[in-house]
Amino acid sequence: MSDPEGRDAIVRYNANERTNHWIVAIAFMLAALSGLALFHPALFWLSHLFGGGPWTRILHPIIGVLMALAFLFLSIAVGKDNRMQDRDWKWLRQVKDVVNNREERLPEVGRYNAGQKLLFFVIVICMLGLLLSGIVIWRRYFSMYFPIGVVRFAAVLHAVSALVLVCVIILHIYSAIWVKGSIRAMTRGTVTPGWAWKHHRAWFREITHATNSRTRTD
Amino acid sequence: MALQSLDIVRRSATTTPPPGVREPSVGPVAKLIDTTKCIGCKACQVACMEWNDLRDEIGTNVGSYQNPADLTEHSWTLMRFAEYENPQRNGELEWLIRKDGCMHCEDPGCLKACPAPGAIVQYANGIVDFHEEHCIGCGYCIPGCPFDIPRISKRDHKAYKCTLCSDRVAVGREPACIKACPTGALVFGTKEDMKHHAAERIEDLKSRGFEHAGLYDPPGVGGTHVMYVLHHADQPELYNDLPADPHISAMVGVWKGVSKPISLAVMLLTAFVGFLHYIRVGRNEVSELDERAAAREAERKS
Numbered sequence: 001m002s003d004p005e006g007r008d009a010i011v012r013y014n015a016n017e018r019t020n021h022w023i024v025a026i027a028f029m030l031a032a033l034s035g036l037a038l039f040h041p042a043l044f045w046l047s048h049l050f051g052g053g054p055w056t057r058i059l060h061p062i063i064g065v066l067m068a069l070a071f072l073f074l075s076i077a078v079g080k081d082n083r084m085q086d087r088d089w090k091w092l093r094q095v096k097d098v099v100n101n102r103e104e105r106l107p108e109v110g111r112y113n114a115g116q117k118l119l120f121f122v123i124v125i126c127m128l129g130l131l132l133s134g135i136v137i138w139r140r141y142f143s144m145y146f147p148i149g150v151v152r153f154a155a156v157l158h159a160v161s162a163l164v165l166v167c168v169i170i171l172h173i174y175s176a177i178w179v180k181g182s183i184r185a186m187t188r189g190t191v192t193p194g195w196a197w198k199h200h201r202a203w204f205r206e207i208t209h210a211t212n213s214r215t216r217t218d
Numbered sequence: 219m220a221l222q223s224l225d226i227v228r229r230s231a232t233t234t235p236p237p238g239v240r241e242p243s244v245g246p247v248a249k250l251i252d253t254t255k256c257i258g259c260k261a262c263q264v265a266c267m268e269w270n271d272l273r274d275e276i277g278t279n280v281g282s283y284q285n286p287a288d289l290t291e292h293s294w295t296l297m298r299f300a301e302y303e304n305p306q307r308n309g310e311l312e313w314l315i316r317k318d319g320c321m322h323c324e325d326p327g328c329l330k331a332c333p334a335p336g337a338i339v340q341y342a343n344g345i346v347d348f349h350e351e352h353c354i355g356c357g358y359c360i361p362g363c364p365f366d367i368p369r370i371s372k373r374d375h376k377a378y379k380c381t382l383c384s385d386r387v388a389v390g391r392e393p394a395c396i397k398a399c400p401t402g403a404l405v406f407g408t409k410e411d412m413k414h415h416a417a418e419r420i421e422d423l424k425s426r427g428f429e430h431a432g433l434y435d436p437p438g439v440g441g442t443h444v445m446y447v448l449h450h451a452d453q454p455e456l457y458n459d460l461p462a463d464p465h466i467s468a469m470v471g472v473w474k475g476v477s478k479p480i481s482l483a484v485m486l487l488t489a490f491v492g493f494l495h496y497i498r499v500g501r502n503e504v505s506e507l508d509e510r511a512a513a514r515e516a517e518r519k520s
Contacts, residue, residue, distance in 0.1 A: 008513070038333040038356065040478045041231040053334050053354030054375070099495065101502045139357030139370060152361045152469035159473055163481045167488045174492035180503045193516060194509030208516045 009190035010207065020074045021186055027067035028169060034060040035162055061138045068131040075124060081111040082121070088114035108202040115175070122168050129161035223388060228340040230332035238342065246344035248409035249382065249393060250416055251317050252447040253457065254423055254431070255403035258283060258297055258315040265398030266295045269383060291371040294380040295319035295395060298458035316446070316457040317395070317404070320367045320380035322346045324440030327466035328377075330474050331362025337377075344409065344443035345384045350376040362474075364439060364464035382443065412445060419447050438465030 013021070034056045037046035047056040087107040091098070091114040097105045098115065112120070136146050136154035143151055176182045181195040196204035229236035267273065274292035277285065284299045300314040326346045329338040337352040338359065348359075348368075355375035359368040368377045383393035391397075392406040405415060416433045423431035432451025435441045446460070454460040 008516075038354075040482055041233050041333075041335060042482070044231060044333070044335055047354075053352070057354045057356045100499055103502075137357075139355070139360070140375065143357060143360070148361060148366070149467075149469075152467050152473070155358070155361060156469050156473045159477075159481070163484065166485050170485065170488045170492065174489075174495070178492075178496060178502055180501050192504060192509060193512035194504040194506075197512035197515065198504050198508045204512065205515070 008193050009188075010193055010196050010204075011189055012185040012191050012196075013189050015189065017074075017077055018186055018189055020070060020077065023070040024067060024074055027063055027070060028165075031060060031063045031067050032162070032166055032169075034063065036166075039159065039162070058140075061134055064130060064134050068127055071123070071127050075120070078112075078120065082117045084114065084117055085110070088117060091115075092118075103198060108205075109200050110206070111200060111203040113200070119168055119172055122164065126161045126165035126168070129157055130165065133158040133161065223341060225342040226339045227342050228326070228329055229336050230329045230338040231335040236339065240342070242342050244343070244408050246342075246409040247382075247387060247407065247443060248344070248412040249322075249396065249444045250405045250407075250412040250447065251444065252403045252405070252416075252419055253314065253316055254419070254428070254447060254449050255401045256297075256315045256317065257401055257403075258299060258313070259400060260285075260297055261398040261400055262317055262395035262404060263293070263295055263297060265394040266293075266380075269386070269394035270294065270381075289318060289367065289369055289379075291369040291376075291378040294378065300456060300458050302456050312449075314449075314457050316460060318458070320346065320382070320444065321365050321439070321464075322380075322382055322443035323364075324442065325466065327362035327364055327439070327470055328359035328368055329362075330466060331358040331470055333358060341384065343387065345382045345387065346443075347381050347384045348377055348379060350374075350378065353377050362466065362470050364461060364466060409441075409443065416445065416447050423447075423449060434460070436461075436464050438463050 030050075033046050034050050036043045037050070037053075037056050038044075038060070044053075047053050050056040050059050087109075090107050091109065094106055097103070098113075133154035135142050136151055137143060137158060146154070176186075179199060181191060182199075185191050193204070193208075196207075223240070224237045225240040225242060226236040226238050272292045272294065274286055274290055277287060279285070280287050282299050284297065286293050286296065289296050296318045298316045298318045300316070302312045302314050303309045304312050322345055324344065326338070326340060328348075329340060329346060332338045333356060334352050334354045336349055337354070338346065338348055340346050353376040355370060355377070357368075357370050357377065359377050360366075360370070368379050370377050383391075383395075386393060396404045396406040405412065407415075413433070413435070420431045420433060428449045430450050430452040432448060434446035434448055434451060434454055446454075446457075448454060448457065448460075450456050454462050
């Protein structure tokens, strides 16, 4: 495949995957902003973005459930490529080379690197923690069915999971800014062959081999 | 109840000092509930309904004099009836009646848990008051409370509880329940005076064989502005599970304590570390060499 300028381009995410990602991303931003409004008094002003305190309280859990649902589909789509392999542990041990842009020293990376895989698992755990604890502290519909000790624990679990999720999403967003050529994978859906070669060489070899053996005509 | 009282010592979800220029000279107040004098007439419940214009739904008899069955957003005070067969007195039946409602803790767990600025305040006189116009209806005050007091309205989704008639007390009157009590089981005054009064009552009870009579002013929540005189102060659980040592749950402490500002700092730090990395190490770019290498590899494979 080629981009509008006629250069080669490799499809990384199809239109459905991109849509799914951005639904999760938008829901996360809304859930995070409304959640932070209730997290600390210094951020209560964020509740004005949602129409005030009561509206923030009404909308936050609904947005959260939508996020969890959309993430379920996303995790099914990308889950199989996020299994840790031997080379991933080596990659993690060389994290110094990773952050200092010395990729030539790292083992070859498949569709996702070890950092992305860890991020995926941390997000899965946080989403589960947020969803389960969020249902328990959803006073309007569910809290009355749980003993008070469970509600208290759920409130703590919700805050801790949210903190971890916000931090790893900051890292996720930063990584996209840091590693140039990544954002277009989620906007246009394609990356350049050089990007795939540099950052995900094993994946690059896999797909060029597959495409070439399938479409010999070009 | 909202009053422009200017004597607020604590305000929920507020990090700057609340308006507190007025310092009432009488100091903290307290309601003393003498369970040993209570006859269970429920005049206090009726007075509470009357003064606060509250009308609960008519429920069903649950086999006890207790009515309604529980506190609700419309019933801010409730006489709880317990039948106790005292083993020390050959199983003699004791009808332990406790007027339940907000205890007005000196260290209020509801206020600590509340995320809405100004939805819960504590006045200099010790009264803990909900300002429902600021309440967002999240229900966090419920896990915050060690006494299971706040109730969320099913209609307006605001939290309600006993105000200790803050509107009456603010103009120098006693709470409505106090005015209605026919036996003097309910008294109201400064916390100091109420402790003196309780001490006299306890001395009298002890002289009449209630050796464990005592005052319930639990230190775990810094003391309360609603106190009980109990015949069995050594076993408060007898009175429909009045907690022996109430305190704000450690979970709520973790949830609402220093962990919150620390968490905010961690989030900001994460973003700052990213920024530092960008200006110190810098972007990771794909070069023309990478593109050529990729092209060669693709060529080789085909």
